[in-house]
Amino acid sequence: MNSSKKIALVTGAGTGIGRAAAQALHGAGYEVVVTGRRREPLEETANGQMLVVPADVSQPTAVEALFEAIENHYGRLDLLFNNAGMGAPAIPMDELSFEQWNAVVGVNLTGSFLCAQAAMRLMKKQKPQGGRIINNGSISAQTPRPNSAPYTATKHAITGLTKSIALDGRPFDIACGQIDIGNAASEMTQRMTVGVMQANGTMSPEPRMDLAHVANAILYMASLPLEANVLTMTVMATKMPLAGRG
Numbered sequence: 001m002n003s004s005k006k007i008a009l010v011t012g013a014g015t016g017i018g019r020a021a022a023q024a025l026h027g028a029g030y031e032v033v034v035t036g037r038r039r040e041p042l043e044e045t046a047n048g049q050m051l052v053v054p055a056d057v058s059q060p061t062a063v064e065a066l067f068e069a070i071e072n073h074y075g076r077l078d079l080l081f082n083n084a085g086m087g088a089p090a091i092p093m094d095e096l097s098f099e100q101w102n103a104v105v106g107v108n109l110t111g112s113f114l115c116a117q118a119a120m121r122l123m124k125k126q127k128p129q130g131g132r133i134i135n136n137g138s139i140s141a142q143t144p145r146p147n148s149a150p151y152t153a154t155k156h157a158i159t160g161l162t163k164s165i166a167l168d169g170r171p172f173d174i175a176c177g178q179i180d181i182g183n184a185a186s187e188m189t190q191r192m193t194v195g196v197m198q199a200n201g202t203m204s205p206e207p208r209m210d211l212a213h214v215a216n217a218i219l220y221m222a223s224l225p226l227e228a229n230v231l232t233m234t235v236m237a238t239k240m241p242l243a244g245r246g
Contacts, residue, residue: 005029005030005031006029006030006031006078006079007030007031007032007033007070007074007076007077007078007079008022008025008030008031008032008033008077008078008079008080008081008222009032009033009034009035009066009070009077009079009080009081009115009119010022010025010032010033010034010035010081010083011035011036011057011080011081011082011083011084011111011115012035012036012057012083012084012085012136013034013035013036013042013045013083014034014036014037014038014040014041014042014044014045015036015041016184016211017083017136017181017184017211017214017215018034018036018045018081018083018084019041019044019045020211020212020214020215021081021083021214021215021218022034022045022046022050023045023215024212024215024216024218024219025079025081025218025219025222026049026050028219028222028223030078030079030222031050031051031074032046032049032050032051033050033051033052033053033069033070033073033074034046034050034051034052034053035052035053035054035055035057035066035084036054036055036084037054037055037056038054039052039054042054051069051070051073053065053066053069053070057084057107057111057112057114057115058106058107058110058111058114060114063111063114063115063118064118066115066118067118067119067121067122070122071122075126076122076123076126076131077119077122077123077126077131078131078132079131079132079133079134079222080115080116080119080131080132080133080134081134081136081218081222082111082112082115082116082133082134082135082136083136084107084108084111084112084115085107085108085136085138085151085154086103086104086107086108087104087148087150087151088100088101088103088104088148088149088150088151090145090146090147090148091147092147093147093149093150096149096150100150101149101150104150104151104154105150105153105154108151108154108155108157108158109154109157109158109161112135112158112161113161116133116135116161116165116176119131119133120133120165120168120169120172120174123169123172123173123174124172124174128173129172129173130172130173130174130175130226131173131174131175131226132174132175132176132177132221132222132224132226132229133165133169133174133175133176133177134176134177134178134179134218134221134222135158135161135162135165135176135177135178135179136158136178136179136181137155137158137159137162137178137179137180137181137232138151138152138155138158138180138181138182139180139181139182139234139236139242140152140155140156141155141156141158141159141178141180142180143242145196145199146198146199146201158178159178159232162176162177162178162231162232163231166229166231173226175224175226175228175229176229176231177221177229177230177231177232177233178231178232178233179214179217179218179221179230179232179233179234179235180232180233180234180235180236181214181234181235181236182234182235182236182237182240182242183206183207183208183209183236183237183240184208184209184210184211184213184214184237198241204241206237206240206241207237207238207239207240208237208240209235209236209237209238213235214235217233217235221233
């Protein structure tokens, strides 16, 4: 299938930020491919209007099959939103299992690398050459929460990955940026309305913001011509306790 529209892939698109981003991109005129581990929530996101390709992005064979499907269906990819992510239980790091650590690294870091790697391969060879990769970082990429070592470590690593992709993609018109999101109202942050651990050990509820603001920020990053790039952006709930943590 050839399309005059731009082609976007959103990982972790079954819920939350991924779903909001996929639907916003579709509304802005993109042909959207959605992926994640479970087909049912992906179908709910797609509503019959997007290409659904379930995949576990932490597995190289699954990512290879995902990008084969994209190339076979559309012949190109203009935008990758590397959104798939997970956290470990908020417990002291000495109590975490190796399996819990590995699971977070596998999705957040390895998954982002594998998808970016496959996207770069396709973006290099397609005509016209080039495209854009947006990595979902986190405010934890700069300022961790208590008991978040696996998540925080991987989000720090995403910053390095983003800058490396931006540098290595430069000769091929592949732009890469990172969006760091603070307290978007999703299933993952629902507990913040009741109380979340603060740096001083107390529990306190935190303000959240509507997912639409995140989607609009991603649309802005995606809308730029390849000669311009947002390298890093932070979009957050105004009154969340980020500035001044610690």
